[in-house]
Amino acid sequence: NYYIVETNSVILCTGAREKYLSFKNNHLPGIFGAGAFQTLLNRDLIKGSSKIFIVGAGNVGLIAAYHALQAGIEVVGIADVLPKQSGYKVHLDKIKRYGVPVYFSHSVIEAQGEERVNAVKIAPVDKDFKPDYNKIITFSIDTLLIAVGLAENNEMEDSLKRSSIQLYKAGDANEIAEASSAMFSGKLAALRLIKNLNKSLVFEDSLFEKEKVLKLPGGKVFDPDEIRQKQNFSGEVYPSIFCYQQIPCNPCVTSCPAHAIKIDGDPIYDLPLYQTGCTGCAKCVLTCPALAITLVDKRKRKDNKVMVTFPFEFLDKFLPVDEYQLTDIDGNIIGTGEFAGIKHFLKDKRSLISLYVDEKIANLAAGFRLPLQNMVIEGNYVRDSSNILKNSLNNNSSNLSIENTNNDPSFVCICERVKVEDVKEIIRLGIKDINFIKAATRLSMGACGGKTCSTTITSILREEGINKNVVEPNKPRPLIVEVPFKYFAGNKVKLNFDNINSKKKEKD
Ligand code: SF4
Numbered sequence: 134n135y136y137i138v139e140t141n142s143v144i145l146c147t148g149a150r151e152k153y154l155s156f157k158n159n160h161l162p163g164i165f166g167a168g169a170f171q172t173l174l175n176r177d178l179i180k181g182s183s184k185i186f187i188v189g190a191g192n193v194g195l196i197a198a199y200h201a202l203q204a205g206i207e208v209v210g211i212a213d214v215l216p217k218q219s220g221y222k223v224h225l226d227k228i229k230r231y232g233v234p235v236y237f238s239h240s241v242i243e244a245q246g247e248e249r250v251n252a253v254k255i256a257p258v259d260k261d262f263k264p265d266y267n268k269i270i271t272f273s274i275d276t277l278l279i280a281v282g283l284a285e286n287n288e289m290e291d292s293l294k295r296s297s298i299q300l301y302k303a304g305d306a307n308e309i310a311e312a313s314s315a316m317f318s319g320k321l322a323a324l325r326l327i328k329n330l331n332k333s334l335v336f337e338d339s340l341f342e343k344e345k346v347l348k349l350p351g352g353k354v355f356d357p358d359e360i361r362q363k364q365n366f367s368g369e370v371y372p373s374i375f376c377y378q379q380i381p382c383n384p385c386v387t388s389c390p391a392h393a394i395k396i397d398g399d400p401i402y403d404l405p406l407y408q409t410g411c412t413g414c415a416k417c418v419l420t421c422p423a424l425a426i427t428l429v430d431k432r433k434r435k436d437n438k439v440m441v442t443f444p445f446e447f448l449d450k451f452l453p454v455d456e457y458q459l460t461d462i463d464g465n466i467i468g469t470g471e472f473a474g475i476k477h478f479l480k481d482k483r484s485l486i487s488l489y490v491d492e493k494i495a496n497l498a499a500g501f502r503l504p505l506q507n508m509v510i511e512g513n514y515v516r517d518s519s520n521i522l523k524n525s526l527n528n529n530s531s532n533l534s535i536e537n538t539n540n541d542p543s544f545v546c547i548c549e550r551v552k553v554e555d556v557k558e559i560i561r562l563g564i565k566d567i568n569f570i571k572a573a574t575r576l577s578m579g580a581c582g583g584k585t586c587s588t589t590i591t592s593i594l595r596e597e598g599i600n601k602n603v604v605e606p607n608k609p610r611p612l613i614v615e616v617p618f619k620y621f622a623g624n625k626v627k628l629n630f631d632n633i634n635s636k637k638k639e640k641d
C-alpha cells in the first residue's frame with residue numbers, strides 16, 4: 134500500500150546512517166552501530182549490554198560512551214585509529230574524568246565469540262595505519278559499538294532532482310553535523326520553502342550566518358594553561374571553565390544572568406572566558422551541555438577547604454559512597470573531596486553536587502571518578518594478549534595478512550554474509566562495477582538495501598588500489614521506512630487506511 138501525494142516542494146530530512154567496518158567476525162551478535170545503541174537505550178529504553186567497547190572517538194562514539202555510563206553500563210574502552218579525537222574535546226574530557234580509557238592510534242583487529250561477541254582485539258597503528266600485531270590487547274566485553282562516522286541518507290535526492298519538484302534539505306540528509314545544527318537547518322529549510330511561496334518575505338542575513346557557524350566542526354584546541362591565564366580566578370565566587378576548543382556552543386554565555394561570561398571572538402564558536410561579577414547562581418554549571426564548568430565558592434569553607442559545585446547527570450545510586458576522587462580535565466586523580474550537598478534539578482535532568490575541596494586544587498578539579506568504572510580502571514577486563522593469532526604472525530613474514538591467519542571471516546555485507554576475501558577476489562579479476570559484484574555475491578541485496586556495505590565496499594576498493602572515479606556505483610533500491618521494535622515483539626502492524634480516509638473525508 135502507498136499513497137501518491139501531489140506536491141511541488143519537498144523538504145528532505147531523511148537523516149543519516151552509520152558507516153560500518155570490515156574486521157574479523159564483524160557479523161557477531163553484539164556488534165552494532167553506536168547510533169543504534171543510543172536509539173535502543175534512549176528511545177526504546179532497552180539495556181542489552183553490561184560492558185562495551187567503542188571503535189571511534191568522534192562525537193557519536195564519545196556520546197555513546199557517556200550514555201552507556203548513565204545507564205550503568207561499564208565502558209571498557211574507546212579506540213580510534215587517529216592520534217586524537219575527531220569529536221569535541223569537551224565530550225572526550227567528560228568521559229575521561231569518569232574513568233573511560235581511550236586508545237588513540239589503535240585499530241580494531243578482530244572480534245571473538247560464539248553466540249555473541251565476548252572479546253575484542255585492538256592493536257596500535259603506525260602513521261600509515263599499519264597495526265603492530267606484537268602489541269595486541271584483548272578485552273572482555275559483551276558489546277562492540279562501531280562509531281566511525283555517518284553517511285547521508287540521500288537516495289531520494291537524485292529522483293527528486295530529476296523531477297520538477299523543488300527540493301530543500303535539512304539535518305544530516307543535508308550535511309552531517311551536530312544535533313543543534315540539524316534542528317536549525319530544519320527551520321531554515323522551512324523558511325526557504327515559505328520564501329519560495331511568498332517572494333516578498335525577507336530574512337535577516339544573521340540567520341544564514343548562524344547556520345554556517347553551527348555546521349562548523351570542532352576547531353583549534355588551545356593550550357589549557359594559556360587559556361587559564363586569561364580566566365579570572367579572583368574573587369570569592371567564580372566559575373572554573375574547562376572549555377579549550379572552538380566549538381559552536383555558547384549556553385554558558387547566554388544563561389548567565391550577570392553577563393559574567395563572554396566569548397572573545399565569534400560569539401558562538403570561540404572560547405568562553407569568565408570576566409567578573411559572578412553571583413554564584415550556578416546557572417552556567419547547570420546549563421553547559423558538556424559539563425565543562427564548575428563553581429568555586431570560597432564564601433563556603435570547611436577547614437582549609439572551599440566549596441566546589443559539579444554538574445552530575447546520573448542517578449544518585451552512581452555517586453561514590455565514601456570518598457570522591459577528584460580529577461583534573463584529563464582524568465588524572467588530583468585529590469579527594471568531601472561531600473557537602475546535592476540538589477536535584479529535574480527540569481534540567483541534572484543534579485549539582487557540592488564538595489569541600491582543598492583550596493589549592495579547587496580551580497583544577499574538573500570532576501570526580503565514577504565508581505561504576507572501578508573494574509575497568511583496575512584492568513579487570515584486559516585479557517592476556519598472547520594468543521594464536523599473535524604467535525602465528527610473529528612466526529611469519531611481514532607480508533602475512535591478518536585475514537589469512539585463521540578461518541574466521543570478515544564480512545563486507547553483513548545482511549547477505551558476503552566475505553571480504555570473496556569480493557577482493559572478484560575485484561582482482563578487474564571488475565570495477567559494484568552492480569556486477571552485487572550480482573555475483575548478493576552484496577547489498579539484504580535487508581538494509583546496501584546502506585551498510587556501501588561504505589565498506591568503498592574502503593575495500595580503496596585498499597585494492599582502485600581509483601573511485603573508475604568505479605561504477607551501485608544502483609540503490611527504493612527507500613524503505615524504519616520499523617518500530619514493537620512489531621518484532623509481536624504487535625500486529627495495523628495499517629488503518631480507512632481511518633485516515635474517513636478523516637480526510639470529514640476535512641473535505
Ligand atoms: S555562577 Fe551564575 S553568575 Fe556566576 S558565571 Fe555562572 S551563571 Fe554567571
Ligand code: SF4
Binds near residue numbers: 376382421
Ligand atoms: S556551554 Fe560554554 S563552557 Fe560549556 S561547552 Fe559550551 S561553550 Fe564550552
